[in-house]
Amino acid sequence: MRIGEVARRLGVATHVLRHWDDSGVVVPDRSPTGHREYSEDHVYRLRVLQACQGVGMSLPEIRQVLNRTEPDRIGVIERRLHRIRAQRKQFEQAEKFLGHVVDCRHDLLTRCERCSSYAETVVASGS
Ligand SMILES: [Zn+2]
Known part of the structure; x- marks a missing residue:
């Protein structure tokens, strides 16, 4: 789905979704014409992002939690659990x-x- 529909569903502005994309936290696919294309999986990841922000986590921290290939992922999770x-x-x-x-x-x-x-x-x- 397009960025406008995702923004409506999550109650955030489209520039916020673009910022989260540019920061590498939730990166949607691109259509052949270059438009962002979000799947249901992206929407779930965005909901988790919002929940994590709600408990005070930073975007870099959330990016590391959401991406299994991040090198210090386990360390970030353990430090946050401790806090x-x-x-x-x-x-x-x-x-x-x-x-x-x-x-x-x-x-x-x-x-x-x-x-x-x-x-x-x-x-x-x-x-
Ligand atoms: Zn007292």
Whole structure:
């Protein structure tokens, strides 16, 4: 299918699809007249691209994950898995803190054991 139809289906602008093509992330076929031709497989790859972007992955990173011939593909995947697991821990701690602080009656964080222990976990886990 043509780029305009793909753009409509995915809810992105055509220049975004051209950028993803030029960056080598999802490269469609070309018709004899030079138009980009996307298959269903390309559309699936584009959906995966969008999902990966949604969790903060960069285009070079996504390109490496989507292309099996990329040399450092496994390394990129393992580093991203590591970061996702660390982020999950941070989210769980933030969820616990917010769940508590909504009802916390202490006027200062330092007067509440649970609030101050959250502050300590944040400092401990760093960036
Ligand atoms: Zn508290």
